[in-house]
Structures are given as C-alpha cells and as structure tokens.
Amino acid sequence: MISTVLVANRGEIACRIARTCGELGIRTVTVHSDADANALHARGADESVRLPGAAPADTYLRGDLLVKAALAAGADAVHPGYGFLSENAGFARAVQDAGLVWIGPPPEAIEAMASKTRAKELMGIAPLREVTEADLPVLVKAAAGGGGRGMRVVRELADLDAELASARAEAASAFGDGEVFVEPYLGGDAGGRHVEVQVLADTHGTVWALGTRDCSLQRRHQK
Structure with a gap:
C-alpha cells in the first residue's frame, strides 16, 4: 500500500499528480530548485524538498538527489511525471534499488522504447542519415524525453547544421541527453x-x- 509519493518533476504535471494523490488519500512530496521555491507545485504539496541550484542539470536531472529526497521524506514511491528523468532506465532502477516503488514502465521497457532512435530500430524504421533537398522539410528531434523539447522543423538545407546544434543543446539541458535524429516532417500542408x-x-x-x-x-x- 502506497501512502506517500515523491513527484520527481515540477510545474503543471507535478500539480496534477499531487491533486490526484490527494483525492486518493495519498500524501505527496514535491521537489523544487531554488528558482522554483515559490512555484505552485512547491506550495501545493504536503511537503516539498529543496534541490540546491537553479539549472535542471543540477536539480531535476539529478537522480541521486531525487532518490535521497524520497528516502528522507519517507516516501514509498516515486512518480516521474513526463520529461526530465521519466524515460531514464537508470533512474527507474535507482528508485527500485532504494526499495521504492517506481510508478512507470519497467526499466527494461524504458530501455527498449525511451530512446526514439532505439525504438525505431526495433520497429525497422531508420532515421535519415543524410539530408538532401529532396527530403525537405525534415524534423530534428531529441532521442530522449518529449514535451516538444529539442525539436526543430528545417525547411532550408542551409539551416540544418544550426538547428541540429540548437536541438542538441536544448535536449541536453532538458533531458541530460543531447542525442538527436532527423526524420521526414509531415506537416499540415502535406495532409499529415x-x-x-x-x-x-x-x-x-x-x-x-x-x-x-x-x-x-x-x-x-x-x-
């Protein structure tokens, strides 16, 4: 029986999880960076644990700190929400190794599907290795995470290198993984x-x- 859940996320998703847990009679603990000390998710839970720092790489992407916060707060389980470490098999295993319940797919499933490039390989779908004018428009997409982060639509070949670099930087900041890939973009104009x-x-x-x-x-x- 789960009595306390640590929400390893922030913002709207953390608020939604905390609200649902409250309706179920489950205590919630959120985490917050220094920049989010007054955020709604930090104020709306039963307890909120400070993660020193401001950048996601120093706070919400630190699996070791999240597990430590869960144990210190007496949590039984960890809910990762989406984005950040929600698709990180290593974090899922660390949560389970600490004796906590991981609310999410098994680490093995995450390893198979969390990386979009790996998932495509399992389905026999190869990303574009070399982009030509005939391939445009294309979508640069982060291999890890989601939520629209690390994504760029490229309509001009001359813009590709810059957009790749930009997507990699954003993906690394948001998910701790800068891997990106390129696939055909089927926008509204193409009827997709x-x-x-x-x-x-x-x-x-x-x-x-x-x-x-x-x-x-x-x-x-x-x-």
Whole structure:
C-alpha cells in the first residue's frame, strides 16, 4: 500500500499528480530548485524538498538527489511525471534499488522504447542519415524525453547544421541527453495528422489500449 509519493518533476504535471494523490488519500512530496521555491507545485504539496541550484542539470536531472529526497521524506514511491528523468532506465532502477516503488514502465521497457532512435530500430524504421533537398522539410528531434523539447522543423538545407546544434543543446539541458535524429516532417500542408494511441498496463499482465487521440493541433510541438 502506497501512502506517500515523491513527484520527481515540477510545474503543471507535478500539480496534477499531487491533486490526484490527494483525492486518493495519498500524501505527496514535491521537489523544487531554488528558482522554483515559490512555484505552485512547491506550495501545493504536503511537503516539498529543496534541490540546491537553479539549472535542471543540477536539480531535476539529478537522480541521486531525487532518490535521497524520497528516502528522507519517507516516501514509498516515486512518480516521474513526463520529461526530465521519466524515460531514464537508470533512474527507474535507482528508485527500485532504494526499495521504492517506481510508478512507470519497467526499466527494461524504458530501455527498449525511451530512446526514439532505439525504438525505431526495433520497429525497422531508420532515421535519415543524410539530408538532401529532396527530403525537405525534415524534423530534428531529441532521442530522449518529449514535451516538444529539442525539436526543430528545417525547411532550408542551409539551416540544418544550426538547428541540429540548437536541438542538441536544448535536449541536453532538458533531458541530460543531447542525442538527436532527423526524420521526414509531415506537416499540415502535406495532409499529415499526428495520431497517438495511449496504452496502460498494470503489474499483473493486464493491458488496456485507451483509444486514439488526434494530437495534430500543437503549440511549440506540444499537444
């Protein structure tokens, strides 16, 4: 039985998790950097643990500090939210090794699917290795994480190198991993739609497909 959850994230997602846990009678602990000391997620939980520093690389991307905060706060489980370390198999294992419940996919599943380049390899889909004029427009995309971070649409070949460098820097800052890849961009002009299927599974082998959703309407590559 889980009584206390540490939310290893910030902002809106941390607030949503804390609210749901509250409705279930579960105590929540959030974490906050110095820059987020007065943020809503830091003030709205039952407890919030300070992560010294301001940059994500020094705070929300420090798995060791997050596990230490969970243990210090007496948490039973860790919920990673999305982005940051939510798709980091090493962090998931560190949480489990500390005797805490990991609320998310098993580390083995994360290793198989968290890296978009690895996931594409498993599905037999190869990213673009060399981009030509005939391939444009293309999308530069971070291999790790999500939430629209580390993504750039390239419509001119001359812009590719700069956009690659920019995407790598943003991905490294957001996810601690600067790997990016390039794939064809099927925007609205090409009639492409962004359709997703969400899958939910428990630890007893039960799996639900939660239907499809059209995620084509986006702002800054976020649904």
